[in-house]
Amino acid sequence: MKSIKLLILFQLFLLVSKAQDPYYSQYFMSPMTLNPALIGKGVADMRLLSNIRSQSWGTSQEAFKTTSVSFEKRIAEKKFTEDQLGIGISFVNDASNGGLLNKNFITIGAAFNKKISKYSSFGIGITANYANTLIDKSQLTLQNQFGSMGFDRSFQQGDPMMIANKSYYNTDAGIHYSYEDSTWGMNFGSSIYHSAKNNQSLFDNSLTLLPRYSTRLSVFKKYKSGDEFHLLTSIDIHGENNLFTLGSIYKLNIPGDHPINKLNIGLFDRFGYSIYPYVGFESTHWIAGITYDINNTNQKKYNYPLQSIEISIGWLFNNDKKRERIRSVTY
Numbered sequence: 062m063k064s065i066k067l068l069i070l071f072q073l074f075l076l077v078s079k080a081q082d083p084y085y086s087q088y089f090m091s092p093m094t095l096n097p098a099l100i101g102k103g104v105a106d107m108r109l110l111s112n113i114r115s116q117s118w119g120t121s122q123e124a125f126k127t128t129s130v131s132f133e134k135r136i137a138e139k140k141f142t143e144d145q146l147g148i149g150i151s152f153v154n155d156a157s158n159g160g161l162l163n164k165n166f167i168t169i170g171a172a173f174n175k176k177i178s179k180y181s182s183f184g185i186g187i188t189a190n191y192a193n194t195l196i197d198k199s200q201l202t203l204q205n206q207f208g209s210m211g212f213d214r215s216f217q218q219g220d221p222m223m224i225a226n227k228s229y230y231n232t233d234a235g236i237h238y239s240y241e242d243s244t245w246g247m248n249f250g251s252s253i254y255h256s257a258k259n260n261q262s263l264f265d266n267s268l269t270l271l272p273r274y275s276t277r278l279s280v281f282k283k284y285k286s287g288d289e290f291h292l293l294t295s296i297d298i299h300g301e302n303n304l305f306t307l308g309s310i311y312k313l314n315i316p317g318d319h320p321i322n323k324l325n326i327g328l329f330d331r332f333g334y335s336i337y338p339y340v341g342f343e344s345t346h347w348i349a350g351i352t353y354d355i356n357n358t359n360q361k362k363y364n365y366p367l368q369s370i371e372i373s374i375g376w377l378f379n380n381d382k383k384r385e386r387i388r389s390v391t392y
Contacts, residue, residue, distance in 0.1 A: 082273055083127040083155040085112055086337050086352040088295060089390050090373040093131050093151040093168055096252040097186030098237035100172035101147010103388040104135045106379035114371040129153040145174040165193045181240040188233045194261060195226040229259035248279045248391055271300040279392045287314030291392050306331045310339065310392065320344060334358060348389040349374045
């Protein structure tokens, strides 16, 4: 009976979460979850990117923790010259309730960005992914684990509980257009995820993972000093959840021989959810950034509103090679 109650509780939790994908404040640091057409885009040779997003209520246990790692490789450069063919692989872990519920995603994909004029290119990409939802029984605290000093997970749970996990396969696709000359540039892309509408229910077919539609637009101005100003918009439609984000980043060029080449300062508004500042640093071979979400929902009225912090870091292999236009990431 206890096992059945727990399974029902987990099912209700999945329904409340509405089978959402994890979202990033620094979405531009996770190109394979942003748009498959960005795989290998602007990569000189290889690129390794990672995001860690932690959400908690006050000082309590982490409510959500999302970790992503992606690796991209540019290939066939001799054949395609200024065109870009890239392949990539990524891993995402989305853990909730202190690691009790884990969602894991493994994705592989490829993209081809074709030069269509002196200053512009058009790309298309596709990914295939494997996803798994798993309950970590070791993170449970049951009543027979309560002792004189409170709950102790080292005590036997006393419940021979078998909890099912759910797996599925899916494909995603995206397109991307970019323009850049000596004074300004723009990026526009659109993608679709979960087109197969997989079932995520632990019991029946009551929980369908609906398609997610994403659109991104950014425009940037380049200055003689090497500084840049970027204006970014992002729209995500995922079932009943619609997210609209508007933000800007000023990239301050640091001339001379320094470990840091650019200081990036930004501010974003995820309308109806949060406002978050962004600080980033760029070098020839690496990029890093941090954001902190300032809650902008009704939760801020409570004593312990949801707090979110996100840290990103990336390493750019052989980025000193002279190529057409190499950027750390595509905003």
